[in-house]
Amino acid sequence: MDVFRDVFRNPLGLTVPALTILIVVFGLPTVFFFFASLNAPEYSLSNYQAFLYRGANLRILVQTIEVSVFATLICLVIGYPTAYLITAAPKRARIALTVLIFLPWLTSGLVRTYAWILLLGDNGLINRTLLDLGLISSPLALIYNRLAVYIGMVHIMLPVMILPLLSVMQGIDKSLMAAARGMGARPFSAFWRVFLPLSLPGVRSGTILVFVICLGFYITPQALGGLRDVMLSTLIATQIATSFNVGMVASAAFILLAIAAVMLSVFGLDSSGKQAHPDRSHRKDRPKSVFRSSVLTKGLGDRVRAAYWARELYQQGDASNWLALAGSVFLALVMTFLLLPGLLVIVMSFSGGAYLEFPPSTLSLQWYQSFFGDPSWTGALWTSVQIGLMVAVLSTIVGTLAAYGLSRTTPRIRSSVTICLMTPITLPAVVVGVAIYFGMVRLGMLGTATGIVLTQSVGATAYVVAIVSATLANFDRRLERSALSMQASPLQTFMRVTMPLIRPGVIGGALFAFIHSFDEVVQTSLVSGFSIRTLPLKMWENMRNELDPTIAAIGSVITLMPILWLVALYVTWWRAGPSARKRWLNT
Amino acid sequence: MVGAHVGNLATACTEAASSDGSPPAQIEFRNVTKMYGRTAALRDFSLTVRRGEFLTILGPSGSGKTTALMILAGFEAPSSGDILIAQKSVAAVPPFRRDQGIVFQSYALFPHLTVRQNLEFPLEMRGMKANDRLAKVDRTLEQVHLKEFGSRMPSQLSGGQQQRVALARALIADSPVLLLDEPLGALDRNLREQMQSEIKQLHREFGKTTIFVTHDQEEALTLSDRIVVMRAGRIEQVDAPEALYDRPISRFVANFLGEANILSQDGSDTFKGGAPAGKVAMIRPERITIRSFAFPSVDLEKRQSVMGHVEEMIYAGPLRKYHVRVGDEVLVVREHVASGQLIFQLGDRVQLSWLRSDVRFLAE
Ligand SMILES: Nc1ncnc2c1ncn2[C@@H]1O[C@H](COP(=O)(O)OP(=O)(O)OP(=O)(O)O)[C@@H](O)[C@H]1O
Numbered sequence A: 001m002d003v004f005r006d007v008f009r010n011p012l013g014l015t016v017p018a019l020t021i022l023i024v025v026f027g028l029p030t031v032f033f034f035f036a037s038l039n040a041p042e043y044s045l046s047n048y049q050a051f052l053y054r055g056a057n058l059r060i061l062v063q064t065i066e067v068s069v070f071a072t073l074i075c076l077v078i079g080y081p082t083a084y085l086i087t088a089a090p091k092r093a094r095i096a097l098t099v100l101i102f103l104p105w106l107t108s109g110l111v112r113t114y115a116w117i118l119l120l121g122d123n124g125l126i127n128r129t130l131l132d133l134g135l136i137s138s139p140l141a142l143i144y145n146r147l148a149v150y151i152g153m154v155h156i157m158l159p160v161m162i163l164p165l166l167s168v169m170q171g172i173d174k175s176l177m178a179a180a181r182g183m184g185a186r187p188f189s190a191f192w193r194v195f196l197p198l199s200l201p202g203v204r205s206g207t208i209l210v211f212v213i214c215l216g217f218y219i220t221p222q223a224l225g226g227l228r229d230v231m232l233s234t235l236i237a238t239q240i241a242t243s244f245n246v247g248m249v250a251s252a253a254f255i256l257l258a259i260a261a262v263m264l265s266v267f268g269l270d271s272s273g274k275q276a277h278p279d280r281s282h283r284k285d286r287p288k289s290v291f292r293s294s295v296l297t298k299g300l301g302d303r304v305r306a307a308y309w310a311r312e313l314y315q316q317g318d319a320s321n322w323l324a325l326a327g328s329v330f331l332a333l334v335m336t337f338l339l340l341p342g343l344l345v346i347v348m349s350f351s352g353g354a355y356l357e358f359p360p361s362t363l364s365l366q367w368y369q370s371f372f373g374d375p376s377w378t379g380a381l382w383t384s385v386q387i388g389l390m391v392a393v394l395s396t397i398v399g400t401l402a403a404y405g406l407s408r409t410t411p412r413i414r415s416s417v418t419i420c421l422m423t424p425i426t427l428p429a430v431v432v433g434v435a436i437y438f439g440m441v442r443l444g445m446l447g448t449a450t451g452i453v454l455t456q457s458v459g460a461t462a463y464v465v466a467i468v469s470a471t472l473a474n475f476d477r478r479l480e481r482s483a484l485s486m487q488a489s490p491l492q493t494f495m496r497v498t499m500p501l502i503r504p505g506v507i508g509g510a511l512f513a514f515i516h517s518f519d520e521v522v523q524t525s526l527v528s529g530f531s532i533r534t535l536p537l538k539m540w541e542n543m544r545n546e547l548d549p550t551i552a553a554i555g556s557v558i559t560l561m562p563i564l565w566l567v568a569l570y571v572t573w574w575r576a577g578p579s580a581r582k583r584w585l586n587t
Numbered sequence B: 001m002v003g004a005h006v007g008n009l010a011t012a013c014t015e016a017a018s019s020d021g022s023p024p025a026q027i028e029f030r031n032v033t034k035m036y037g038r039t040a041a042l043r044d045f046s047l048t049v050r051r052g053e054f055l056t057i058l059g060p061s062g063s064g065k066t067t068a069l070m071i072l073a074g075f076e077a078p079s080s081g082d083i084l085i086a087q088k089s090v091a092a093v094p095p096f097r098r099d100q101g102i103v104f105q106s107y108a109l110f111p112h113l114t115v116r117q118n119l120e121f122p123l124e125m126r127g128m129k130a131n132d133r134l135a136k137v138d139r140t141l142e143q144v145h146l147k148e149f150g151s152r153m154p155s156q157l158s159g160g161q162q163q164r165v166a167l168a169r170a171l172i173a174d175s176p177v178l179l180l181d182e183p184l185g186a187l188d189r190n191l192r193e194q195m196q197s198e199i200k201q202l203h204r205e206f207g208k209t210t211i212f213v214t215h216d217q218e219e220a221l222t223l224s225d226r227i228v229v230m231r232a233g234r235i236e237q238v239d240a241p242e243a244l245y246d247r248p249i250s251r252f253v254a255n256f257l258g259e260a261n262i263l264s265q266d267g268s269d270t271f272k273g274g275a276p277a278g279k280v281a282m283i284r285p286e287r288i289t290i291r292s293f294a295f296p297s298v299d300l301e302k303r304q305s306v307m308g309h310v311e312e313m314i315y316a317g318p319l320r321k322y323h324v325r326v327g328d329e330v331l332v333v334r335e336h337v338a339s340g341q342l343i344f345q346l347g348d349r350v351q352l353s354w355l356r357s358d359v360r361f362l363a364e
């Protein structure tokens, strides 16, 4: 009992497990790695000089930034109107659209990239259709160029841009716009003067998040881009796989890290300074807002917060019918872009012929048989499930404890520790992967299941902390006090009062942890040491070598899985009773 | 080690409670100060609550009432000073060993439990058997007139019903000390009076030490043995209701508790009412006699009088209130409606008079 009381008295104690894993697996290796990049103990910048003096490297660096910037801009240009139109849609449509945006985000990036190969390849759906129609005589060069890279990256990153935008836009008080209109502002100027500025926090979170993730992109550019479209992350991964030149890898990783850090701090700090609120309640969750919205803590169930004004806005006036039509067409196009590739993979996976066709001329389950009949595939699936479960359990426990502890500390400590715990999913994935790889080598865990579980738990814990923290932010601490006053011990209070009330967040966190583990390729491929094959690793390997149609079957299985997750989540949520639902929607 | 000591203290309290009948729950705040950043929510707060006493804390919003309760309950640590329960410092006693029944200002009902489960919770935590709990919950639900609501969720209750559940939950475990933070704030007048007498009845019956926080002065006056008036984190005055109303020490207390006519400091001699320097004279509206200008009261030995004219008349059921302008001042007069009474109209010239002994001199 005394232990519990001490922990109760010192909430920071609850963050110890999560921080220990983070520091051992990621923090310390990063520090050592940094010193290695400086040629410790001599300390020199020679590695960086060597890196930057090589023209090829410099070109790749510039190209990485360029690709990331453009991909981010495209996401913003498509994502902002999309989010706006969804906010303006009637409630039912809004919920449906939000879920539809959310779905592809839950499906494996690998599968989505594979879908684009099927679509854009020389032998792919588009070329084949055009050839069959006699419109072209030889395949168009749709793949292995910059355009394909942008298509693939935007397809993957668009939900990440839209979801924070949505959550901010839905939170904008409709009466503000009404007030602006009441003061004589035209619809457009009401949008320009009121809505746009209020939606900027969402723009900021979405943009930073997308940009930083793009910096570390690895799979998509390599699968869809040409030989010239190499990104820094590909360079790093290749270096590790072939000749591990510590100086080279380290300088590349830290340059990438520096760009990401500069972006995060400049944008993060700058705009938070501008909107500095004296209000404590605002300040307390602002540092987290980037991450919070990024993981869609507000989006999933769709906050049924009134935002009808936006609809009013574009339904006003004579030109409004045209605008509404244009809006619907635009939304339809975006949704098609987001969802069609996945659907095509699912349909084509039932092809009966020797290769994948659309529409399939005959139906068969042959690719499913080749998946489930091949022990190397089922073995990989089983490995992934096992690792996923372990990651989910470990990160849910340490993440929930940490979030709970953080909810009871001062806002200042809370925000700095939260930022630390979030680094693994905020920084470019390949940088994190390299640092962890370095650590795993030292710990002698390279190529072990424990190593992979720890690696993935670092990222998964970040998701759990973000989701559970968001749930806890809406949790009334007085309920705990009330339980304590009735002689419930702190442990009883947690189990009987706190836990039941934050359960949706914990379950959501566990699901995200599992999905994170199940999809992770970049870091896993680095630390697997070629001795353990998870499902995504094997898929990635097969994708690089030949276009194995079996991947379509796997792809449709793991695309359908998130839908099952959602149904499961929905059922838990529904069964939690009306009051819990109401609380949830108000979250 | 500390835990064991604390445990002993808690059991000592309960044992003593059962042996001599009256709970030894004497509570003492010793110079408690609570800082939130730079603002002091409580300043040098010292108060002794006697065993079995019904003490009300009254004060404007933000004056530190809730803070005082939360410190006593152990949810906040005082920045300085100490809390003693049964002559022992409870600085090291965690909230869940303090055995106090609490109604929180926001009710704090568990939203995931039914009304019945809410009430069972404190009993369960004390290890009571399911059968005994059932009977006890039934009895308590009846007491707060919520018999049919046992299986509802708190969100399906009205504000007043939630409040009664909260009250029931605080009472059900028979804690020797009750801390009630505005427990009747959301009730309508009838129910409020009903619950007031219920609380009073319970208090009379079981004699639990009760600290009751309210905004409502009438409630404070009817229920309490003593009233603490707070102002900006400090205790302004502590007294029995009658003494407090009759002899407020400051203008703040006089204004907070009932209506007060402050006789101007720099007005005519009559108006100063003989106030010494730094003090103001105050007369309660019901102590003023209003008479027609034509038939003034003449007992000028014992009485002071002024002339004025009626500026407003407010009819409030059994009472009639006049606002009478006297020079620059407006005095409020309150008169019980009685048959055959003269009713003054707007503009009527009247004489106001009062006993010299009814004038109070208050600190600014
Ligand atoms: N956790 C806190 N952090 C900072 N300031 C606080 C906190 N809790 C209370 N305060 C401040 O302390 C002062 C006293 O608050 P308290 O809740 O005790 O007032 P109260 O008398 O109960 O008011 P009310 O009648 O409105 O309930 C207020 O100025 C309040 O703003």
Ligand SMILES: [Mg+2]
Residues within 6 Å of the ligand: B065, B066, B067, B105, B181
């Ligand atoms: Mg209060």
